[in-house]
Amino acid sequence: MHEKSSELLKRIRGRLHATARRMTLADFLFGCVLTTGAIAGLWLVATLIEAGWRLDAAPRTTLFRIVGLASFGLLAWFLIRPLLKMLGILRDRGPEAMAREVGSRMPR
DSSP states (O other), X not given: OOHHHHHHHHXXXXXXXXXXXXXXXXXXXXXXXXHHHHHHHHHHHHHHHHHHHTOOHHHHHHHHHHXXXXXXXXXXXXXXXXXXXXXTSSOOOOHHHHHHHHHHHXXX
């Protein structure tokens, strides 16, 4: 491979890697906003259910556990997963997938 070709390929791969990091950070920040709103909505609905029906201890505990599990699931999917990708623990998109995604967002 010619020296200029090799340098160009290296620059393209570096830019794709930087783009992947920015997109993962955007996913993480989007997850922060989405998770905050969804958890607030879950607690609002749970509070309205509890206040409307004046639940006893067992149904209130069940409702609390359901809201807690849903909140944990949202946190894991929308915050912890992108964070683990940013830290390199989970595998992120490959260079080909990233190039396709960038190409689909910025058509000629």
